[in-house]
Amino acid sequence: MKLLRFKINSKEKTGILNGNEITEINPSMIEAMNTPDINRLEEIGSFKLEDVEVLPPVSPSKVVCVGLNYSDHAKELDMNLPTEPTLFIKPSTAVIGHETNVIYPADSTQVDYEGELGIVISKEAHHVKKDDAIYFIGGYTILNDVTARDKQRKDIQWTRAKSFDTFAPIGPCIETELDPTNQNISLKLNGEIRQNSNTKQMIFNAYELVEFISNVMTLKPGDVIATGTPPGVGSMHVGDVVEVLIEGVGVLRNTVKAQK
Secondary structure, eight states, rough: OOEEEEEEEEEEEEEEEEEEEEEEEOOOOOHHHTTTOOGGGGGEEEEEGSEEEOOOOOOOOOOEEEOOOBHHHHHHOOOOOSSOEEEEEEGGGGOOOOOOOOOTTTSSOOOOEEEEEEEEESSSSSOGGGGGGGHHHHHEEEEEEEEEEEHHHHSSHHHHHHHHHEEEEEEEEEEOOOTTTTTTEEEEEEEEEEEEEEGGBBBBOHHHHHHHHHHTSSSSSOOEEEOOOSSSEEEEOOEEEEEEEEEEEEEEEEEEEOOO
């Protein structure tokens, strides 16, 4: 089931996406993720996808990101595999949705794309074991971990480079039924494939990440874990169109615009 948050006539709604058709449902996104039986979701109306504004699927209190989590990416960089996940956080103010513009900061000289699978938390998670992690995951989405690489090199730590407004595109939907351990993931820049891998290349899988992170910090419903990016990271420029594609989820598309 693909869950979508959208806006029409200035009203925010939740729906089920089926092709280009949206069936509006009564529960909130968090409630819908915690309802295992689709037949128990109250249907209200229907809309065409092209007639609505697609919103980020959730409003996370934080986006917890994982660095260097694909073995083929580590090989590309000639780096040893990490023994535990490396974590950093993007603020909620960086989050934007599908078809919303990524703003290129005026004082940055290099802004990179990083296509990633996102884990969406549906229940408060604290000290969760990996074997129980599935009960705290509402579904999976797509994320572009946009990074001002020049700021990252200058600052050494990553906060500024990862935290600019619009640097966390998420969406377009949440797929509630997905095997996160074996899905193709790719990224296109202006229609040309730049990243192409599979989530089976992850060093730490989705369930291991929920265990590790929830033993560091409490994960709230709606929080998103960005699970790391495959090889092929590169730069974006003003005017570029970036599409992250994940099998079973869909396509997250954003255009890069100059800061005014």
